[in-house]
Amino acid sequence: MWITEQAHAAAAGLWRRAGGRLQWRLVRWRNATFLVGLTGVVLDPEGRVLVLEHRYWMGNACGLPSGYAVRRETWEQGLAREVREETGLEVAHVTVVRVRSGFEGRIEVLLSATVPPGAEPRPDGGEVLTAEFLDVDEARTRLRGEHVRMLDLVLGGPVGA
Numbered sequence: 320m321w322i323t324e325q326a327h328a329a330a331a332g333l334w335r336r337a338g339g340r341l342q343w344r345l346v347r348w349r350n351a352t353f354l355v356g357l358t359g360v361v362l363d364p365e366g367r368v369l370v371l372e373h374r375y376w377m378g379n380a381c382g383l384p385s386g387y388a389v390r391r392e393t394w395e396q397g398l399a400r401e402v403r404e405e406t407g408l409e410v411a412h413v414t415v416v417r418v419r420s421g422f423e424g425r426i427e428v429l430l431s432a433t434v435p436p437g438a439e440p441r442p443d444g445g446e447v448l449t450a451e452f453l454d455v456d457e458a459r460t461r462l463r464g465e466h467v468r469m470l471d472l473v474l475g476g477p478v479g480a
Contacts, residue, residue, distance in 0.1 A: 354425040355388035358466070359398040360473040361410055364436045367452035368470060370461055371405060371440075374448050379463040383470070388428075398430045405447045406440035416473055431473045 334342065361369035361384055373380045386401035388394055395413040402410050410432035417429040440450035455474065459467050470476070 351424075353420075355394065355397070356385065356422075356425055356427045357388055357394055357397045357401060357430060358383050358385040358427065358469055359402065359410075359413075359430045359432050360416075360470055361402060361408070361432045361434060363434050363438060363452045365452075367454055368458040369402075369406070369408070369434075369440060370451060370453050370458050371442070371447045372449040374446055376463075380448075381461045382463050382466045394428045394430060398432060402432070405443050406450045407443075408434050408438050408440050410434055429469050429472065 337345070359369075363369070369384060370381055371384055373382055376382065384398070384402045384405055386397070386405075388397035389400075392400065394415060398413055399410050402408050411434070413430055413432040415428060416431055419427045419429075440452070442448060442450040453461065455470070455476075458470060459476075462470065
């Protein structure tokens, strides 16, 4: 369908008069929205990896800290909140490593973060049964496959993702 210059000009005038709030609602209605899954590789000063045993996961329940972003928080804030809720740890130097799309209604964000010296995780006992820092080789043997690939992306190991 070919739209004339006059039709574009008229549409642009209507769009500008609609104002920001209505424009935002129209864009949100017309375009896809997604859940944002967050997964973090959290390292202590010795280079050990935070590994959690998740109560609700099927199959291998050992994985990296993860969860979903909530409205009005950055991805970095979301990972910090998830780690704090699940382990009581405060993270620093939170950085986005990779963003992947293509999942049904969801995008996945991989982040990295650090904790200060002496930080000890305390599992929440709800979602997380155990939480501990493991050396990288042991973490690779315990983590589920996709989390091993994420760890390798952050640390520069063998990546098959």
